Amino acid sequence: MVALNQLILPEINIIQQRGYRLINSKYPPIALFDDVADEQDFEALYALQALTNPRLKKVAGDLDRLPAGDIPFGIPGCSYAVAPFTHINVQGSRFSDGSFGILYIADEMATALAEVTYHQERYWQLIEGLKYDRLVMRGLLFIFDAGPAYDAGGLPASDPIYHPDDYAAARALGQRLKTGGSAALRYRSVRHPGAVCWGLFTPRGVRSVQQSAHYELIWDGSCIAKIAKIVSTPYRPGERR
Numbered sequence: 001m002v003a004l005n006q007l008i009l010p011e012i013n014i015i016q017q018r019g020y021r022l023i024n025s026k027y028p029p030i031a032l033f034d035d036v037a038d039e040q041d042f043e044a045l046y047a048l049q050a051l052t053n054p055r056l057k058k059v060a061g062d063l064d065r066l067p068a069g070d071i072p073f074g075i076p077g078c079s080y081a082v083a084p085f086t087h088i089n090v091q092g093s094r095f096s097d098g099s100f101g102i103l104y105i106a107d108e109m110a111t112a113l114a115e116v117t118y119h120q121e122r123y124w125q126l127i128e129g130l131k132y133d134r135l136v137m138r139g140l141l142f143i144f145d146a147g148p149a150y151d152a153g154g155l156p157a158s159d160p161i162y163h164p165d166d167y168a169a170a171r172a173l174g175q176r177l178k179t180g181g182s183a184a185l186r187y188r189s190v191r192h193p194g195a196v197c198w199g200l201f202t203p204r205g206v207r208s209v210q211q212s213a214h215y216e217l218i219w220d221g222s223c224i225a226k227i228a229k230i231v232s233t234p235y236r237p238g239e240r241r
Contacts, residue, residue, distance in 0.1 A: 010154070014146040014184060016207070019105035019198060020112045022137040023080070025214060033079040039068045061086025065101065070204040077209025080140055085203060094167050095174030095185065095199050102174070103200040105142050106189065112139070113215065114192035117224050124219050133219040136230070139212040145205040146184035146198070150177060153186050153196060162190055177201060 066085040072078055085101035092098035106112040116137060124130055152161060152173075160169035177185055178201050189195040200206070214230040 009150040009152055009185075012147075012149050012151045012186065014144065014149050014186070014198070014205070017142075017144055017146075017198070019107060019142045019144065020109045020212070021080075021103075021105050021140045021142060022109075022112045022116045022215065023083075023140065025136040025138040027083070027138075033071065033073070033082050038073050039071070062088070066203075070202045072204055072206050075206060075208050077140070077211075078206075080209040081142075081203040081206040092167070092171065094161075094170045094190075096178075097171045097175065100178055100201075103203055103206075105144070105198045105200065106192075107196040108192075109139055109212070111189050111192040111195040111197065113227060114195075115189065115197070117217065117227065118191045120217060121219075121224050124224075130219065131221040135217045135219070137215045137217065139215060141210045141212045143207045143209075144198075144200065145207065146200060147205070148182055149184035149186060149198075150182055151186045153188055155188070157188060157193070162188060164190060174199070174201075 061083065063086055065088060066082065070085075071082055075081070081103065084103045088098065088101045089096075090098045093102060093104070096102050104115070106115060120135060124133060152159075155161065160166075161173055163169065174185070183200065183202055183205055185199045185201075187197055187199065189197045216226075216228045216230055217224050218226040218228075220226075
């Protein structure tokens with residue numbers, strides 16, 4: 001168990017858990033992480049590419065924020081697991097004040113969509129005069145292990161860590177868990193009642209990441225009015241496109 005003031009969370013082990021995440025489709029995989037099998041190969045390739053690619057640090061992110069031993073080299077989709085820790089949201093999130101990265105994963109794609117819709121709407125509402133916009137998100141399927149991990153799912157929805165907008169209590173918990181070496185936190189989804197999310201403080205337990213589908217979010221000037229799954233049509237030889 002872990003205690004934060006009067007908050008006590010049970011310790012759990014997460015094994016072969018499936019979960020979903022959405023990212024902006026404009027962000028491609030980072031080949032540097034996906035092209036190597038171990039830490040030594042990565043260091044050699046990074047040093048070689050750094051000689052000819054001045055944009056390498058921008059593409060790979062701030063590697064000083066993530067110990068090389070935490071990178072799950074050799075897994076499918078390694079770069080998707082690593083990106084939240086090398087490209088940190090400095091504005092913070094529910095369980096981070098912006099000084100460290102967290103990999104957020106939802107139990108279902110519907111939960112991931114609810115979380116993204118809420119935050120994307122808040123962002124678009126701050127853009128004066130924006131009458132229309134379109135965002136395409138790439139769906140990802142994660143398989144991951146995590147331990148030691150802690151479970152906040154037993155706390156009531158009224159607990160301060162689940163406040164809709166005030167993240168102070170949640171960030172204090174996240175900092176305590178991060179500092180204490182926790183691998184993950186299981187918690188209630190605030191935007192999709194009844195659902196579950198995980199926040200991973202390290203990517204080392206991720207076993208695979210696979211692309212699942214693309215989703216289109218349409219902003220009508222006041223809200224995200226439509227979410228549609230993009231279905232690709234297979235190409236048939238001789239067919240005009």
